[in-house]
Amino acid sequence: MTQPLPIADELSRPFFEALCVGTVQLQACNTCGAWQLGRELCWKCRSEDLAWRPSGGRGRVHAFTWMHAVFSPAFAALAPYAVAQVELDEGPRLLGLINADAATLKLGLRVKVVAVEMGPGAFAPVFEIVGETEQ
Amino acid sequence: MLDATIVGLGLEGITREPTASARVLAARAVLAAAADAGLPCESIDGLLVCRSGGATEADLGLELQRTLSLRDLRLLQVSYAEGASAIANIQLAAMAVSHGMASAVACVFADAPLTPGRTGRQAFAQRKAAAGLDSLRYAAGLFGGAGLFSLPTRRYIDRYGASPEDFGAVAVTTRGWAGLNPLATFRQPLTMEQYLASKFIAEPLRLYDCAAPVNGAVAVIVTRSDRAAHLARPPIHILGMGQGHPGELDQAGGDRGLHSGAAAARATAFRMAGVDLSDIDFCQFYDAFTLLTLTALEAYGFCDPGEAGAFIRSGATAPGGALPVNTGGGHLSGFYLQGMTPVAEAVIQLRGDAGERSCPRRDIGLVTNEGGQLDHHANLVLSRQRRAA
Numbered sequence A: 001m002t003q004p005l006p007i008a009d010e011l012s013r014p015f016f017e018a019l020c021v022g023t024v025q026l027q028a029c030n031t032c033g034a035w036q037l038g039r040e041l042c043w044k045c046r047s048e049d050l051a052w053r054p055s056g057g058r059g060r061v062h063a064f065t066w067m068h069a070v071f072s073p074a075f076a077a078l079a080p081y082a083v084a085q086v087e088l089d090e091g092p093r094l095l096g097l098i099n100a101d102a103a104t105l106k107l108g109l110r111v112k113v114v115a116v117e118m119g120p121g122a123f124a125p126v127f128e129i130v131g132e133t134e135q
Numbered sequence B: 001m002l003d004a005t006i007v008g009l010g011l012e013g014i015t016r017e018p019t020a021s022a023r024v025l026a027a028r029a030v031l032a033a034a035a036d037a038g039l040p041c042e043s044i045d046g047l048l049v050c051r052s053g054g055a056t057e058a059d060l061g062l063e064l065q066r067t068l069s070l071r072d073l074r075l076l077q078v079s080y081a082e083g084a085s086a087i088a089n090i091q092l093a094a095m096a097v098s099h100g101m102a103s104a105v106a107c108v109f110a111d112a113p114l115t116p117g118r119t120g121r122q123a124f125a126q127r128k129a130a131a132g133l134d135s136l137r138y139a140a141g142l143f144g145g146a147g148l149f150s151l152p153t154r155r156y157i158d159r160y161g162a163s164p165e166d167f168g169a170v171a172v173t174t175r176g177w178a179g180l181n182p183l184a185t186f187r188q189p190l191t192m193e194q195y196l197a198s199k200f201i202a203e204p205l206r207l208y209d210c211a212a213p214v215n216g217a218v219a220v221i222v223t224r225s226d227r228a229a230h231l232a233r234p235p236i237h238i239l240g241m242g243q244g245h246p247g248e249l250d251q252a253g254g255d256r257g258l259h260s261g262a263a264a265a266r267a268t269a270f271r272m273a274g275v276d277l278s279d280i281d282f283c284q285f286y287d288a289f290t291l292l293t294l295t296a297l298e299a300y301g302f303c304d305p306g307e308a309g310a311f312i313r314s315g316a317t318a319p320g321g322a323l324p325v326n327t328g329g330g331h332l333s334g335f336y337l338q339g340m341t342p343v344a345e346a347v348i349q350l351r352g353d354a355g356e357r358s359c360p361r362r363d364i365g366l367v368t369n370e371g372g373q374l375d376h377h378a379n380l381v382l383s384r385q386r387r388a389a
C-alpha cells in the first residue's frame, strides 16, 4: 500500500487549492455568515449561497490519538504518530497529523495549520502547536 | 399494534479463518434459521439483508434471493444504517408482519472480511475510495474503526476523568462472559494486568478495547405471534423498538462520538413496550469498542454520565451481577457480526438456551445497535411474554 494521498473533490477543491499555496480557505454563508467546510447547504440556515473565504488557519485540539499499530506500510517508520482533530477558530473541525511529543500533547492546545506536500501536488493540513491551553 | 416475534435463529460459520463468501454464509444462516423455526424455506415471503460497510452489493445483496431460490417474495431490500442496520431490518420486518405485508421475514447479516493471506488488521485497514475531506483521514494515517473511536475515547477520558481501569473493566468483564459461551471467539480468561500490559492500537485504545474481525452470518425469522404459536421454538416477542440519529456535525459545539441516539430510541421503545429501566433483566449492547458499553449504560440511564466505569468495576454487569451485560462476550470477546451479535445472544438468553451463562432473571432484554460514530442507534425490547408483566 502506498502513501494515502489527499484527493480533492468538487465540494473541497477550493480548500485543497488554497493548501497548495499555503493558505486555508473555508466556506462562509452569504445569508447568515456561518462558517463550514465541504458542505452543499449552510449547516445553520440551509442556504446554498456559499462563498470560499480565508480562514485564520488557527484553532485548538478537539481530540487526538497516538497511532501505534501500523495499518499501512507508509506509516511504519513514523509510528507511534499523533493525529489530531482540530477545531478551527471559525468552527469547522479538521483531521491531520500533528507535530507533538507525548509529554505535552493534550486537548485544548492552540495550533496553526501548515500545508505539507504528501505527494506530488497533494497537500494535507498538518498541525503545529503554537501555545498553551486556553479557557 | 405491533405483533411480531422472533421464531428462528441461525448462526453460521463463525470463525477467524477464511470461509465461504458472505453470500453463501448468509444463505446458510437463513436456511438454518428457517430449520430452527420449523418453517419450510418456501414459506419465507420476506428477505431483509444487511452487510458490513466494507462489503459491496456483489458480496451480499439482493441477489441472495436467487442464491436461496426464493420465489415471489413480498418484501425484499438491502438496508444500510451502518452498525444499526441489523436491528433496523428486524424493526421493518416487525412492522411488515404486524400489518400483513409479509408473514415470515428472514433478516440476515453476513460478513467475510478474512480471506486467505489477509490478516484482520489488513481487513480493517481497507479504505473505501475516499476523496475530498474524507481522504484527509487516511492521509493523516487515521485507519480503522480503532483510529476513529480513539478520538471520542480521549474526549470521554478528558470529560469524566475516566481511568484505564474503567475501560479495562469492560474488556475483562466481557471476557468473563465469553468464557461461558461455547460460541465465543476469545474464551481464555483476561486479567486487568494483561489488559493494562496489552499494546496500544490507537492510544488510548489498547488491543483489548477493540473487537477483532470474524467471518460468519446470523439470520432470524420474524412472524406474527399467531403464526409463531405453531412453530418449533418458543417465540421471542418484540415489545418495543426505536431509533435515534443525533446528526452531530464536525463543527464547534458538536458532540459527535459521545452523543448517542440511545436516549431518544429508549423513549420510543420503552413507551411502546410499556416498560421502564427496572423491568430490564439484561442488556446486549453493540460493543465493537469498550467506549460503547460505557456510553450505552449512561445513555440508557443505568448510570449517571461518567459513572459507567465504576458501575462495571463493581461487578454489576458481570456473571452474578444485578444487570448482566453482553452475556455472550459481546463483540469484544464473542464475535463481531455487527448488529446481529447482540440480537442472537438476547434470543439465546430468552429461550433459556444459554446454559451456564443463563441470566437469573430473563423475561425482558434490551438489545441495541450503534452505527457510525454514535450516529445511528436502534434497539429492541424483547420478551418471553406477549406483553410486559
Ligand SMILES: [Zn+2]
Binding pocket: A029, A030, A031, A032, A033, A034, A042, A043, A044, A045, A046, A047
Ligand atoms: Zn447560513
